Amino acid sequence: MNAEKVPDIIIGRLPVYLRALQRLSERGIQTTSSQELGEIVGISAAQIRKDISQFGEFGKQGTGYAIPFLIERLRDIMNVNKVWDVVIVGMGDMGHALARYNGFSERGFRVSMVFDNDPQKIGQKVGELEIYDIASMTEKLKQNKIRIAMLTVPATSAQEMADQLIKAGVKAILNYAPISLNVPSGVRVQYIDPVTHLQRMTYYLD
């Protein structure tokens, strides 16, 4: 998988390519070009060809990419040819929204457990899932070998919760709290921050 050899900035673009390819596939389209893909995702065709060529030869000059094949290869490369169990920590509005989000299945993820520390929420159901007490989190995460968590607690408790998750074996955290997390090497954090997306657009507004 040569994780060390491919720059992370390229890895970050692969999910965007995969999403675009899956949408083309849903519309019954079988082949695409770096030009077409580039127009969909807003990245130059040259950059797309360069990124994808890091992982081997996929497209043919003149005939483009076979979409089903490229989807399968990208799923292999990104390790989403299986379903990962993911937990949610913090069942406020955002935690509920994520627990009910129907975009995870078929893209490699399944919300398997949700946690909160509010006695009024513990034991309640969100869809099929019961909200568990955070006090039981370390044990449950270890038992189920959970590696991935989404963190939707307030900023004030995000670092403490991240520390607990990491002690329980979590290696990847998707952080919705508006703070930077300190994590040891070997643990990955991604931030969901609506403001960075808004700022990317205001650049173009008068």
Next chain:
Amino acid sequence: MNAEKVPDIIIGRLPVYLRALQRLSERGIQTTSSQELGEIVGISAAQIRKDISQFGEFGKQGTGYAIPFLIERLRDIMNVNKVWDVVIVGMGDMGHALARYNGFSERGFRVSMVFDNDPQKIGQKVGELEIYDIASMTEKLKQNKIRIAMLTVPATSAQEMADQLIKAGVKAILNYAPISLNVPSGVRVQYIDPVTHLQRMTYYLD
């Protein structure tokens, strides 16, 4: 502002640099280097220097970047040296979470109106904001010259709502629905998709 000259992929990195600089600034740090910034955001120092140099000369060889100055310049470049009114369409869990999110202020945005079409929600309050009827949206957006919207409706109604927003003058849409929107040129869309962030991390997991 030379919007046409700088590739959008660079524009997309500026908010990430700005966020990192603001966090350094909050800790009282006055100068930084492309190396330090690179470690924080996970982008190479060379790339950062190249990106920032698109907009002029900022750093000095050996002394690095003056953080307050670079923050101000980036805010100018991205048009967030003022406060933009933003509306939320769809007051489900995600809409509520965004309406209550406290990361907008001081970063250029203010949620000024929220909309839904559910009679049970219309007229309810979320913080200081009353939920307005979507039927009144076009008129209210035009009156208030709203240019930016966050779309948190179900996938099935996202395109219809986007069309309404655009007719009312909206030029930038942050879309939380898991579908691609068709928009005319001159309108920008950004997607918030937790799965792309998760997939970027599973690449590194065994």
